Amino acid sequence: MTESHDAVQPFVPAAWEPSGGMPALRITDVKVILTAPDNIRLVVVKVLTSEPGLYGVGCASYTTRPAAVKSAIEEYLRPLLLGRDPNDIEDIWQVGHISGYWRTGPILMNALSGIDMALWDIKGKRAGMPVYQLLGGKVRRAAPVYSHASGRDPQEVEEQAIALMEQGYRYVRCQVDVPGNATYGVDEEEGPRQPYPPHLRARQGTWDTAAYARAVPRLFDHLRSRLGEEVGLLHDIHERLPPILAIGLAKELERFHLFFLEDPFAPEDNGYFPFLRQQTSTPIAMGELYVNQAEYVPLIKDRLIDFIRCHISAIGGITPARKLAAYCEFFGVRTAWHGPGDVSPVGHAANLALDLSCSNFGIQEWFRFGEAAREVFPGTPEVRDGMLWSNERPGLGVDIDEALAARYPLPEHPLNGAFPEVRQPDGTVIRW
Numbered sequence: 321m322t323e324s325h326d327a328v329q330p331f332v333p334a335a336w337e338p339s340g341g342m343p344a345l346r347i348t349d350v351k352v353i354l355t356a357p358d359n360i361r362l363v364v365v366k367v368l369t370s371e372p373g374l375y376g377v378g379c380a381s382y383t384t385r386p387a388a389v390k391s392a393i394e395e396y397l398r399p400l401l402l403g404r405d406p407n408d409i410e411d412i413w414q415v416g417h418i419s420g421y422w423r424t425g426p427i428l429m430n431a432l433s434g435i436d437m438a439l440w441d442i443k444g445k446r447a448g449m450p451v452y453q454l455l456g457g458k459v460r461r462a463a464p465v466y467s468h469a470s471g472r473d474p475q476e477v478e479e480q481a482i483a484l485m486e487q488g489y490r491y492v493r494c495q496v497d498v499p500g501n502a503t504y505g506v507d508e509e510e511g512p513r514q515p516y517p518p519h520l521r522a523r524q525g526t527w528d529t530a531a532y533a534r535a536v537p538r539l540f541d542h543l544r545s546r547l548g549e550e551v552g553l554l555h556d557i558h559e560r561l562p563p564i565l566a567i568g569l570a571k572e573l574e575r576f577h578l579f580f581l582e583d584p585f586a587p588e589d590n591g592y593f594p595f596l597r598q599q600t601s602t603p604i605a606m607g608e609l610y611v612n613q614a615e616y617v618p619l620i621k622d623r624l625i626d627f628i629r630c631h632i633s634a635i636g637g638i639t640p641a642r643k644l645a646a647y648c649e650f651f652g653v654r655t656a657w658h659g660p661g662d663v664s665p666v667g668h669a670a671n672l673a674l675d676l677s678c679s680n681f682g683i684q685e686w687f688r689f690g691e692a693a694r695e696v697f698p699g700t701p702e703v704r705d706g707m708l709w710s711n712e713r714p715g716l717g718v719d720i721d722e723a724l725a726a727r728y729p730l731p732e733h734p735l736n737g738a739f740p741e742v743r744q745p746d747g748t749v750i751r752w
């Protein structure tokens with residue numbers, strides 16, 4: 321009689337245990353926690369082990385599709401993982417990646433990341449070392465960060481930038497409103513938000529590309545004249561321009577010496593990067609929307625970008641990110657991992673572990689979390705003197721207080737957290 325398909329047990333390589341003379345360890349459960357302490361939807365994974373009290377946490381935050389990530393983990397990755405040795409991080413990543421046959425995509429990659437970061441956290445706790453030690457140790461004391469300034473006009477942006485500089489920030493991302501438009505990046509409050517997410521209120525509306533392309537050089541002209549040359553200034557186009565206008569803007573901004581200009585094109589327009597490179601020396605950062613190595617490898621190998629800005633959970637976690645960082649080093653591309661409020665403090669700790677251990681680190685984006693998020697996530701790294709510091713605890717150093725997290729369920733939302741559309745004045749929908 322042939323064995324039924326259901327009876328097939330997952331292959332767990334018994335010959336590999338016990339690893340390194342350590343007692344055998346098994347994954348006993350995988351839990352997904354959805355929480356929104358700052359009213360931003362976060363997905364956090366907890367991997368439990370057979371050693372009492374030993375578990376790891378990972379970030380799987382795909383803020384616009386949290387329920388889909390939860391389902392991918394609970395229904396597909398959890399059964400694959402139960403009984404395996406959590407030491408086998410690389411093997412588990414490869415198994416999880418190919419087990420669906422069709423690969424990558426933000427849902428699977430975020431799901432894999434939640435597991436992957438949790439396994440690095442476990443390994444660090446077991447070794448009694450912060451994860452950056454497992455990645456090769458520190459090459460810098462702390463990670464210089466940038467934070468966000470925005471406003472209704474250049475004057476307001478200047479005021480916010482000065483406030484940040486007074487707190488010790490030496491790099492500031494600056495976005496200005498285009499009056500009457502659904503402008504990206506100007507309604508972003510840091511810390512606790514209103515129960516009804518601001519992007520749903522403020523960003524729904526229309527978008528005039530030409531008005532935006534005129535407003536940005538005016539903003540930086542104003543900022544450089546008021547703030548001087550020393551502060552590092554950054555700007556995020558957020559795929560909001562047709563490619564040729566983005567090239568024009570990058571050229572116009574050259575004289576303001578930006579630290580970087582971000583996401584000039586959509587991933588679908590990767591083919592424009594060679595033209596951009598030939599036209600301007602404005603440093604280019606790209607990549608928070610990438611999920612697949614086929615999207616970013618060509619840009620690095622051809623030296624078409626200066627900073628890689630992937631959202632680490634969207635590319636599958638620390639395991640692929642450390643390979644990507646090492647690959648970038650060979651081509652002089654620096655890291656600038658995505659660090660908005662929809663990366664959980666656990667994800668920020670993973671960013672930091674790489675920032676501290678990669679010599680080709682460029683800069684770290686930092687979101688100023690509110691008090692609720694800091695309470696839900698004890699150990700959230702801290703900024704001092706414009707830099708993000710490790711708390712030096714074993715593993716990722718950040719935990720999740722599940723009881724507190726449950727007090728901040730995902731907010732009610734008519735689109736279940738999806739972004740509302742932005743349109744051109746004639747009604748054409750555009751990228752968000």
Ligand code: CS2
Pocket residue numbers: 383556558608659660661662685
């Ligand atoms: C932004 C993000 O931080 C950034 O660079 O592009 O705020 C992005 O808009 C959000 O992560 C989308 O949820």
Ligand code: MG
Pocket residue numbers: 556558582583608
């Ligand atoms: Mg961005």
